[in-house]
Amino acid sequence: MPSVRLLPEPKKRLRWLTYDEAGQLLRELPPHLEAMARFTLATGLRESNVTGLQWSQIDLQRRCAWIHADQAKAEKAIHVPLNDDAMAVVQGQWGVHLPG
Numbered sequence: 001m002p003s004v005r006l007l008p009e010p011k012k013r014l015r016w017l018t019y020d021e022a023g024q025l026l027r028e029l030p031p032h033l034e035a036m037a038r039f040t041l042a043t044g045l046r047e048s049n050v051t052g053l054q055w056s057q058i059d060l061q062r063r064c065a066w067i068h069a070d071q072a073k074a075e076k077a078i079h080v081p082l083n084d085d086a087m088a089v090v091q092g093q094w095g096v097h098l099p100g
Contacts, residue, residue, distance in 0.1 A: 042086035
């Protein structure tokens with residue numbers, strides 16, 4: 001895989017996406033990235049937490065996910081409530097990425 005040099009980003013958050021901007025972003029993405037971005041927007045999780053999430057870390061009954069301490073930036077476990085948007089993404093991935 002080629003190495004891509006990233007430009008430094010400012011340390012402070014500049015602003016949040018508006019609902020319209022988020023909708024526009026989601027419409028522009030291919031389906032596999034749209035699902036990931038929708039889940040990210042619904043949960044506030046970082047990309048690495050979303051891409052590293054495993055089925056064993058999701059509790060469908062309680063509508064929550066757990067990020068293990070070794071996966072979290074602050075090295076503390078994170079309990080993540082899953083709203084309707086996040087649950088829709090999880091349920092949409094069930095047939096695509098079944099637990100093995």
